[in-house]
Amino acid sequence: MCREATELMSLKQDTTLSLRDQLALRIHLSMCQACRTCARQFDLLHQASKRHPTSLLNSRQTLDD
Numbered sequence: 052m053c054r055e056a057t058e059l060m061s062l063k064q065d066t067t068l069s070l071r072d073q074l075a076l077r078i079h080l081s082m083c084q085a086c087r088t089c090a091r092q093f094d095l096l097h098q099a100s101k102r103h104p105t106s107l108l109n110s111r112q113t114l115d116d
Contacts, residue, residue, distance in 0.1 A: 052079055056086045064097045 056079040059072050068076065080087050 053083060053086055056080070056083065057089060060086075060090050060093045064093060 056076055059068060059076045062068060062072075063076070080090060
């Protein structure tokens, strides 16, 4: 079940989950401390990437050059 929850957490960063998927994720997170930690990490990474999109792009360009 953790694997499915992780997949939903990842999808949630880029799209709106269906009501069924939202409920399934919420129920799982209410029971699984490891996945709650993972969800917080997904949220932090998503927030950080939204704040600094150009710095991420520039570092990729540097690595590719």
